[in-house]
Amino acid sequence: MNDPKCPTCAVPMDAGFMIDRGHANSPSTAKWAEGEPERSWWQGLRLRGKEQIAVRSYRCPRCGLLQSYAPSA
Numbered sequence: 001m002n003d004p005k006c007p008t009c010a011v012p013m014d015a016g017f018m019i020d021r022g023h024a025n026s027p028s029t030a031k032w033a034e035g036e037p038e039r040s041w042w043q044g045l046r047l048r049g050k051e052q053i054a055v056r057s058y059r060c061p062r063c064g065l066l067q068s069y070a071p072s073a
């Protein structure tokens, strides 16, 4: 996938990823999950059976706009 351009500044955006501090405060990459978030009283959010895709995020170096993608493998 080519790096997208910022729709406002028309400059190439920098590729990166979103950080998720979940389990024991150890960083991992944020994931996209389908459907509505359901709270679970013992594990935060109920994720069983939901499709999860690692999120790629692009940032405009000029205005800071973020654009995120969760491409299918």
Ligand SMILES: [Zn+2]
Pocket: 006, 007, 008, 009, 010, 060, 061, 062, 063, 064, 065
């Ligand atoms: Zn921009």
